[in-house]
Amino acid sequence: MISPKVFYNWLAENQVDFFSGVPDSLLKDICAYITDNTPKNSHIIAANEGNAVALAAGYHIATKKTPLVYMQNSGIGNAVNPLISLADKQVYKIPILLLIGWRGEPGVKDEPQHITQGEITLSLLETMKIPYQILSDNEDDAYQQVHEAISEIRNTGTSYAIVVKKGTFGKYTIKEKILADYEFCREDVIKQMLNQLAGDEIIVSTTGKTSRELFECRANLEQPHHFDFLTVGSMGHSSQIALAIALNKPQRKVICLDGDGALLMHMGSLAITGNMGPPNFVHILINNGAHESVGGQPTVAFNMDIPALALASGYKKATTVTTANELEKVLKDVSPEACPMLIEVKVRVGSRDDLGRPTVKPIDNKRAFMQNLEH
Numbered sequence: 001m002i003s004p005k006v007f008y009n010w011l012a013e014n015q016v017d018f019f020s021g022v023p024d025s026l027l028k029d030i031c032a033y034i035t036d037n038t039p040k041n042s043h044i045i046a047a048n049e050g051n052a053v054a055l056a057a058g059y060h061i062a063t064k065k066t067p068l069v070y071m072q073n074s075g076i077g078n079a080v081n082p083l084i085s086l087a088d089k090q091v092y093k094i095p096i097l098l099l100i101g102w103r104g105e106p107g108v109k110d111e112p113q114h115i116t117q118g119e120i121t122l123s124l125l126e127t128m129k130i131p132y133q134i135l136s137d138n139e140d141d142a143y144q145q146v147h148e149a150i151s152e153i154r155n156t157g158t159s160y161a162i163v164v165k166k167g168t169f170g171k172y173t174i175k176e177k178i179l180a181d182y183e184f185c186r187e188d189v190i191k192q193m194l195n196q197l198a199g200d201e202i203i204v205s206t207t208g209k210t211s212r213e214l215f216e217c218r219a220n221l222e223q224p225h226h227f228d229f230l231t232v233g234s235m236g237h238s239s240q241i242a243l244a245i246a247l248n249k250p251q252r253k254v255i256c257l258d259g260d261g262a263l264l265m266h267m268g269s270l271a272i273t274g275n276m277g278p279p280n281f282v283h284i285l286i287n288n289g290a291h292e293s294v295g296g297q298p299t300v301a302f303n304m305d306i307p308a309l310a311l312a313s314g315y316k317k318a319t320t321v322t323t324a325n326e327l328e329k330v331l332k333d334v335s336p337e338a339c340p341m342l343i344e345v346k347v348r349v350g351s352r353d354d355l356g357r358p359t360v361k362p363i364d365n366k367r368a369f370m371q372n373l374e375h
Helices: 004-013 028-037 049-063 073-085 112-127 139-156 186-196 209-220 238-248 260-265 269-276 306-312 324-332 362-373
Strands: 019-021 043-045 068-072 097-101 132-134 160-164 202-205 228-230 254-259 281-287 317-321 341-346
Touching: 004 028, 004 139, 019 049, 028 043, 028 068, 049 068, 049 073, 068 073, 073 097, 073 112, 097 139, 112 160, 132 139, 139 160, 186 209, 186 254, 186 281, 186 324, 202 209, 202 238, 209 228, 209 254, 228 362, 238 254, 238 269, 238 281, 254 260, 260 281, 269 306, 281 306, 306 317, 306 341, 317 324, 324 341
Parallel strands: 019 043, 019 068, 068 097, 097 160, 132 160, 202 228, 202 254, 254 281, 281 341, 317 341
Antiparallel strands: none
Protein backbone atom coordinates (compact mmCIF):
# COMPACT_ATOMS: atom_id res chain seq x y z
CA MET A 1 0.00 0.00 0.00
CA ILE A 2 1.02 3.61 -0.56
CA SER A 3 1.24 6.00 2.35
CA PRO A 4 -0.98 9.06 1.76
CA LYS A 5 1.82 11.23 3.14
CA VAL A 6 4.33 9.78 0.70
CA PHE A 7 1.97 10.21 -2.25
CA TYR A 8 1.23 13.79 -1.23
CA ASN A 9 4.94 14.53 -1.04
CA TRP A 10 5.46 13.13 -4.54
CA LEU A 11 2.89 15.62 -5.80
CA ALA A 12 4.58 18.45 -3.92
CA GLU A 13 7.92 17.53 -5.49
CA ASN A 14 6.29 18.05 -8.85
CA GLN A 15 4.67 21.36 -7.86
CA VAL A 16 1.16 19.90 -7.82
CA ASP A 17 -0.26 21.80 -4.86
CA PHE A 18 -3.86 22.65 -5.77
CA PHE A 19 -6.59 20.08 -5.17
CA SER A 20 -10.31 19.91 -5.82
CA GLY A 21 -12.88 17.15 -6.08
CA VAL A 22 -15.62 15.16 -4.41
CA PRO A 23 -14.47 12.63 -1.77
CA ASP A 24 -14.58 8.94 -2.63
CA SER A 25 -14.46 5.84 -0.43
CA LEU A 26 -11.43 4.41 -2.26
CA LEU A 27 -9.62 7.75 -2.03
CA LYS A 28 -10.78 8.70 1.46
CA ASP A 29 -7.33 8.30 3.03
CA ILE A 30 -5.48 10.49 0.53
CA CYS A 31 -8.41 12.95 0.50
CA ALA A 32 -8.28 13.14 4.30
CA TYR A 33 -4.53 13.77 4.19
CA ILE A 34 -5.02 16.52 1.60
CA THR A 35 -7.73 18.08 3.79
CA ASP A 36 -5.48 18.14 6.85
CA ASN A 37 -2.30 19.33 5.14
CA THR A 38 -3.29 21.81 2.43
CA PRO A 39 -4.06 25.53 2.88
CA LYS A 40 -7.74 26.40 2.51
CA ASN A 41 -7.33 28.28 -0.78
CA SER A 42 -5.41 25.37 -2.27
CA HIS A 43 -7.98 22.66 -1.53
CA ILE A 44 -11.64 23.06 -2.43
CA ILE A 45 -14.08 20.22 -1.83
CA ALA A 46 -16.36 20.93 -4.78
CA ALA A 47 -20.13 20.66 -5.04
CA ASN A 48 -19.70 18.19 -7.89
CA GLU A 49 -16.95 16.81 -10.10
CA GLY A 50 -17.69 19.14 -13.01
CA ASN A 51 -17.26 22.10 -10.67
CA ALA A 52 -13.91 20.64 -9.58
CA VAL A 53 -12.70 20.55 -13.20
CA ALA A 54 -13.78 24.18 -13.63
CA LEU A 55 -11.93 25.19 -10.45
CA ALA A 56 -8.85 23.36 -11.71
CA ALA A 57 -9.10 25.17 -15.05
CA GLY A 58 -9.30 28.54 -13.34
CA TYR A 59 -6.33 27.67 -11.16
CA HIS A 60 -4.21 26.72 -14.19
CA ILE A 61 -5.21 29.87 -16.09
CA ALA A 62 -4.20 32.00 -13.10
CA THR A 63 -0.94 30.22 -12.22
CA LYS A 64 0.20 28.13 -15.25
CA LYS A 65 0.54 25.21 -12.81
CA THR A 66 -0.97 21.72 -12.89
CA PRO A 67 -3.92 21.05 -10.54
CA LEU A 68 -5.21 17.70 -9.27
CA VAL A 69 -8.90 16.74 -9.40
CA TYR A 70 -10.03 13.68 -7.43
CA MET A 71 -13.28 11.78 -7.84
CA GLN A 72 -14.98 8.41 -7.69
CA ASN A 73 -15.42 6.95 -11.18
CA SER A 74 -19.17 7.53 -10.85
CA GLY A 75 -18.29 11.24 -10.92
CA ILE A 76 -16.82 11.01 -14.42
CA GLY A 77 -20.33 11.64 -15.72
CA ASN A 78 -20.46 15.03 -13.98
CA ALA A 79 -16.97 15.85 -15.25
CA VAL A 80 -17.36 14.87 -18.92
CA ASN A 81 -18.73 18.22 -20.12
CA PRO A 82 -15.94 20.47 -18.80
CA LEU A 83 -13.26 17.86 -19.54
CA ILE A 84 -14.34 17.68 -23.20
CA SER A 85 -15.68 21.17 -23.92
CA LEU A 86 -13.28 23.17 -21.73
CA ALA A 87 -10.08 21.28 -20.89
CA ASP A 88 -9.74 19.28 -24.12
CA LYS A 89 -6.70 19.91 -26.32
CA GLN A 90 -8.95 21.07 -29.17
CA VAL A 91 -10.52 23.74 -26.97
CA TYR A 92 -8.49 25.41 -24.15
CA LYS A 93 -5.97 22.60 -23.58
CA ILE A 94 -6.06 22.68 -19.76
CA PRO A 95 -3.66 20.22 -18.10
CA ILE A 96 -5.23 18.41 -15.14
CA LEU A 97 -4.01 15.42 -13.17
CA LEU A 98 -7.07 13.28 -12.47
CA LEU A 99 -7.13 10.86 -9.52
CA ILE A 100 -10.04 8.45 -9.98
CA GLY A 101 -11.25 5.79 -7.54
CA TRP A 102 -12.16 2.61 -9.44
CA ARG A 103 -15.37 1.35 -7.83
CA GLY A 104 -16.83 -1.71 -9.51
CA GLU A 105 -13.47 -2.89 -10.86
CA PRO A 106 -14.17 -6.07 -12.87
CA GLY A 107 -13.52 -9.15 -10.76
CA VAL A 108 -13.79 -7.25 -7.47
CA LYS A 109 -17.05 -7.62 -5.49
CA ASP A 110 -18.91 -4.33 -5.18
CA GLU A 111 -22.39 -2.87 -4.86
CA PRO A 112 -24.79 -3.08 -7.87
CA GLN A 113 -24.66 0.64 -8.64
CA HIS A 114 -20.91 0.41 -9.29
CA ILE A 115 -20.77 -2.65 -11.56
CA THR A 116 -21.43 -1.10 -14.98
CA GLN A 117 -19.50 2.05 -14.08
CA GLY A 118 -16.52 -0.10 -13.15
CA GLU A 119 -16.71 -2.05 -16.38
CA ILE A 120 -16.64 1.06 -18.57
CA THR A 121 -14.26 3.30 -16.58
CA LEU A 122 -11.15 2.67 -18.66
CA SER A 123 -13.03 2.73 -21.97
CA LEU A 124 -14.61 6.06 -20.97
CA LEU A 125 -11.16 7.55 -20.49
CA GLU A 126 -10.07 6.10 -23.83
CA THR A 127 -13.16 7.54 -25.54
CA MET A 128 -12.36 10.96 -24.06
CA LYS A 129 -8.76 10.51 -25.28
CA ILE A 130 -7.41 10.94 -21.76
CA PRO A 131 -4.31 8.78 -21.20
CA TYR A 132 -4.21 6.89 -17.91
CA GLN A 133 -2.32 4.49 -15.69
CA ILE A 134 -3.65 2.14 -13.01
CA LEU A 135 -1.74 3.06 -9.88
CA SER A 136 0.46 0.30 -8.48
CA ASP A 137 0.29 -0.44 -4.76
CA ASN A 138 4.09 -0.80 -4.75
CA GLU A 139 5.62 2.53 -3.73
CA ASP A 140 8.63 2.30 -6.04
CA ASP A 141 6.47 1.55 -9.08
CA ALA A 142 3.86 4.11 -8.08
CA TYR A 143 6.54 6.79 -7.70
CA GLN A 144 7.60 6.21 -11.29
CA GLN A 145 3.99 6.29 -12.48
CA VAL A 146 3.30 9.64 -10.83
CA HIS A 147 6.42 11.19 -12.34
CA GLU A 148 5.58 9.74 -15.76
CA ALA A 149 2.04 11.12 -15.55
CA ILE A 150 3.18 14.63 -14.64
CA SER A 151 5.94 14.51 -17.28
CA GLU A 152 3.34 13.55 -19.89
CA ILE A 153 1.10 16.42 -18.78
CA ARG A 154 3.94 18.91 -19.08
CA ASN A 155 5.08 17.58 -22.45
CA THR A 156 1.61 17.57 -24.02
CA GLY A 157 -0.21 20.27 -22.02
CA THR A 158 -3.22 17.97 -21.66
CA SER A 159 -4.91 15.96 -18.91
CA TYR A 160 -3.85 12.58 -17.56
CA ALA A 161 -5.65 10.14 -15.25
CA ILE A 162 -4.36 7.94 -12.45
CA VAL A 163 -6.89 5.19 -11.70
CA VAL A 164 -6.86 3.84 -8.13
CA LYS A 165 -7.93 0.33 -7.14
CA LYS A 166 -9.42 -0.63 -3.79
CA GLY A 167 -6.82 -0.91 -1.04
CA THR A 168 -4.08 1.03 -2.85
CA PHE A 169 -3.67 3.69 -0.17
CA GLY A 170 -2.73 3.07 3.43
CA LYS A 171 -4.96 4.22 6.28
CA TYR A 172 -5.18 7.85 7.34
CA THR A 173 -7.86 9.29 9.65
CA ILE A 174 -8.87 12.89 9.15
CA LYS A 175 -7.88 15.19 12.01
CA GLU A 176 -10.17 18.09 11.00
CA LYS A 177 -13.29 16.94 12.82
CA ILE A 178 -16.72 18.46 12.26
CA LEU A 179 -17.60 20.29 15.46
CA ALA A 180 -21.33 19.73 15.80
CA ASP A 181 -22.64 18.52 19.15
CA TYR A 182 -26.26 18.17 18.09
CA GLU A 183 -28.78 15.97 19.87
CA PHE A 184 -29.49 13.84 16.83
CA CYS A 185 -27.46 11.48 14.72
CA ARG A 186 -28.87 10.69 11.30
CA GLU A 187 -30.39 7.34 12.30
CA ASP A 188 -32.24 9.02 15.20
CA VAL A 189 -33.95 11.32 12.71
CA ILE A 190 -35.01 8.42 10.51
CA LYS A 191 -36.39 6.45 13.47
CA GLN A 192 -38.42 9.40 14.75
CA MET A 193 -39.75 10.20 11.30
CA LEU A 194 -40.89 6.59 10.75
CA ASN A 195 -42.56 6.51 14.16
CA GLN A 196 -44.52 9.69 13.38
CA LEU A 197 -45.70 8.74 9.90
CA ALA A 198 -49.26 7.69 9.23
CA GLY A 199 -47.89 4.65 7.43
CA ASP A 200 -48.72 5.14 3.74
CA GLU A 201 -46.22 7.89 2.90
CA ILE A 202 -43.75 7.38 0.05
CA ILE A 203 -40.05 7.90 0.86
CA VAL A 204 -37.22 8.47 -1.61
CA SER A 205 -33.90 8.31 0.23
CA THR A 206 -30.53 9.58 -0.91
CA THR A 207 -27.25 7.79 -1.59
CA GLY A 208 -24.96 6.32 1.06
CA LYS A 209 -25.68 5.63 4.70
CA THR A 210 -29.08 7.34 4.66
CA SER A 211 -30.65 4.60 2.52
CA ARG A 212 -28.83 1.90 4.49
CA GLU A 213 -30.16 3.26 7.78
CA LEU A 214 -33.67 3.66 6.40
CA PHE A 215 -33.66 0.01 5.33
CA GLU A 216 -32.46 -1.20 8.73
CA CYS A 217 -34.86 1.05 10.66
CA ARG A 218 -37.77 -0.40 8.69
CA ALA A 219 -36.54 -3.91 9.48
CA ASN A 220 -36.13 -3.15 13.20
CA LEU A 221 -39.64 -1.69 13.35
CA GLU A 222 -40.97 -4.71 11.40
CA GLN A 223 -42.28 -2.39 8.70
CA PRO A 224 -42.37 -3.25 4.97
CA HIS A 225 -39.78 -1.81 2.58
CA HIS A 226 -42.09 -1.21 -0.38
CA PHE A 227 -42.86 2.37 0.71
CA ASP A 228 -39.21 3.32 0.12
CA PHE A 229 -37.18 3.93 -3.02
CA LEU A 230 -33.52 3.59 -2.03
CA THR A 231 -31.41 5.76 -4.33
CA VAL A 232 -28.23 3.71 -3.97
CA GLY A 233 -26.45 5.57 -6.81
CA SER A 234 -26.80 8.85 -8.73
CA MET A 235 -25.83 11.14 -5.85
CA GLY A 236 -27.75 14.40 -5.75
CA HIS A 237 -30.75 13.28 -7.79
CA SER A 238 -33.11 11.87 -5.13
CA SER A 239 -35.16 15.05 -4.84
CA GLN A 240 -36.02 15.04 -8.54
CA ILE A 241 -36.99 11.37 -8.47
CA ALA A 242 -39.26 12.26 -5.56
CA LEU A 243 -40.60 15.36 -7.33
CA ALA A 244 -41.69 13.41 -10.41
CA ILE A 245 -43.39 10.80 -8.23
CA ALA A 246 -45.18 13.53 -6.25
CA LEU A 247 -46.45 15.21 -9.42
CA ASN A 248 -47.74 11.94 -10.85
CA LYS A 249 -49.17 10.54 -7.61
CA PRO A 250 -50.84 13.65 -6.14
CA GLN A 251 -52.91 11.58 -3.71
CA ARG A 252 -49.80 10.27 -1.93
CA LYS A 253 -47.53 12.22 0.43
CA VAL A 254 -43.96 11.97 -0.88
CA ILE A 255 -40.95 12.52 1.37
CA CYS A 256 -37.45 13.05 0.03
CA LEU A 257 -34.88 12.04 2.64
CA ASP A 258 -31.81 13.99 1.52
CA GLY A 259 -28.27 14.78 2.65
CA ASP A 260 -26.20 17.96 2.63
CA GLY A 261 -23.54 16.69 0.23
CA ALA A 262 -26.21 15.43 -2.15
CA LEU A 263 -28.14 18.71 -2.02
CA LEU A 264 -25.00 20.71 -2.77
CA MET A 265 -24.13 18.52 -5.75
CA HIS A 266 -27.20 19.59 -7.75
CA MET A 267 -28.63 22.50 -5.81
CA GLY A 268 -30.54 23.88 -8.81
CA SER A 269 -33.08 21.13 -8.10
CA LEU A 270 -34.46 23.29 -5.28
CA ALA A 271 -35.63 25.86 -7.81
CA ILE A 272 -37.30 23.24 -10.00
CA THR A 273 -39.17 21.73 -7.05
CA GLY A 274 -40.21 25.16 -5.80
CA ASN A 275 -41.43 26.19 -9.24
CA MET A 276 -43.50 23.02 -9.70
CA GLY A 277 -44.97 23.48 -6.21
CA PRO A 278 -46.38 20.03 -5.42
CA PRO A 279 -48.60 20.22 -2.31
CA ASN A 280 -47.69 16.64 -1.35
CA PHE A 281 -43.88 17.02 -1.27
CA VAL A 282 -41.83 17.13 1.94
CA HIS A 283 -38.06 17.56 1.65
CA ILE A 284 -36.22 16.41 4.80
CA LEU A 285 -32.57 17.43 4.64
CA ILE A 286 -30.34 15.68 7.18
CA ASN A 287 -27.33 17.98 7.50
CA ASN A 288 -24.23 16.70 9.30
CA GLY A 289 -21.84 19.06 7.51
CA ALA A 290 -19.79 16.17 6.13
CA HIS A 291 -19.33 13.64 3.36
CA GLU A 292 -19.58 11.00 6.07
CA SER A 293 -20.08 7.94 3.86
CA VAL A 294 -16.74 8.52 2.12
CA GLY A 295 -14.39 9.58 4.91
CA GLY A 296 -15.85 12.53 6.80
CA GLN A 297 -14.47 15.43 4.76
CA PRO A 298 -16.45 18.63 5.46
CA THR A 299 -19.14 20.17 3.29
CA VAL A 300 -20.02 23.88 3.41
CA ALA A 301 -23.61 23.16 4.44
CA PHE A 302 -23.27 24.37 8.05
CA ASN A 303 -22.28 27.78 6.65
CA MET A 304 -25.45 28.16 4.58
CA ASP A 305 -28.99 29.31 5.30
CA ILE A 306 -30.64 26.39 3.54
CA PRO A 307 -34.24 27.27 4.53
CA ALA A 308 -33.72 30.75 3.02
CA LEU A 309 -32.54 29.13 -0.22
CA ALA A 310 -35.60 26.88 -0.28
CA LEU A 311 -37.99 29.77 0.34
CA ALA A 312 -36.29 31.85 -2.34
CA SER A 313 -36.70 28.87 -4.69
CA GLY A 314 -40.46 28.72 -4.17
CA TYR A 315 -40.93 26.30 -1.28
CA LYS A 316 -43.98 27.31 0.76
CA LYS A 317 -42.35 26.64 4.12
CA ALA A 318 -38.80 25.88 5.28
CA THR A 319 -37.29 25.57 8.72
CA THR A 320 -34.32 24.19 10.68
CA VAL A 321 -34.62 21.90 13.69
CA THR A 322 -32.00 20.41 16.00
CA THR A 323 -33.99 18.49 18.65
CA ALA A 324 -36.51 15.68 18.84
CA ASN A 325 -39.20 18.02 20.21
CA GLU A 326 -38.68 20.48 17.36
CA LEU A 327 -38.82 17.72 14.75
CA GLU A 328 -41.96 16.23 16.28
CA LYS A 329 -43.72 19.60 16.16
CA VAL A 330 -42.76 20.48 12.61
CA LEU A 331 -43.76 17.04 11.29
CA LYS A 332 -47.18 17.51 12.90
CA ASP A 333 -47.50 20.86 11.11
CA VAL A 334 -47.03 19.43 7.59
CA SER A 335 -50.06 20.22 5.45
CA PRO A 336 -50.79 20.66 1.72
CA GLU A 337 -50.86 24.43 2.27
CA ALA A 338 -47.27 24.31 3.60
CA CYS A 339 -45.86 22.20 0.76
CA PRO A 340 -43.51 21.88 -0.90
CA MET A 341 -41.86 22.07 2.49
CA LEU A 342 -38.21 21.74 3.50
CA ILE A 343 -37.16 20.59 6.97
CA GLU A 344 -33.44 20.87 7.65
CA VAL A 345 -32.37 18.67 10.57
CA LYS A 346 -28.88 19.46 11.85
CA VAL A 347 -27.16 16.37 13.25
CA ARG A 348 -23.79 15.22 14.52
CA VAL A 349 -21.55 12.97 12.45
CA GLY A 350 -21.73 9.28 13.30
CA SER A 351 -23.20 5.90 12.44
CA ARG A 352 -23.21 2.38 13.85
CA ASP A 353 -20.13 0.25 13.20
CA ASP A 354 -22.40 -2.70 12.40
CA LEU A 355 -24.52 -0.81 9.87
CA GLY A 356 -25.42 -3.22 7.09
CA ARG A 357 -26.53 -2.80 3.50
CA PRO A 358 -29.97 -3.44 2.00
CA THR A 359 -30.59 -7.14 1.52
CA VAL A 360 -33.02 -6.42 -1.32
CA LYS A 361 -31.61 -6.01 -4.83
CA PRO A 362 -32.25 -2.60 -6.46
CA ILE A 363 -34.42 -4.11 -9.20
CA ASP A 364 -36.57 -5.87 -6.57
CA ASN A 365 -36.81 -2.65 -4.55
CA LYS A 366 -38.05 -0.85 -7.68
CA ARG A 367 -40.65 -3.52 -8.51
CA ALA A 368 -42.11 -3.62 -4.99
CA PHE A 369 -42.11 0.19 -4.80
CA MET A 370 -43.92 0.52 -8.14
CA GLN A 371 -46.51 -2.05 -7.11
CA ASN A 372 -47.16 -0.07 -3.93
CA LEU A 373 -47.63 3.11 -5.98
CA GLU A 374 -50.48 1.43 -7.88
CA HIS A 375 -52.65 1.36 -4.76
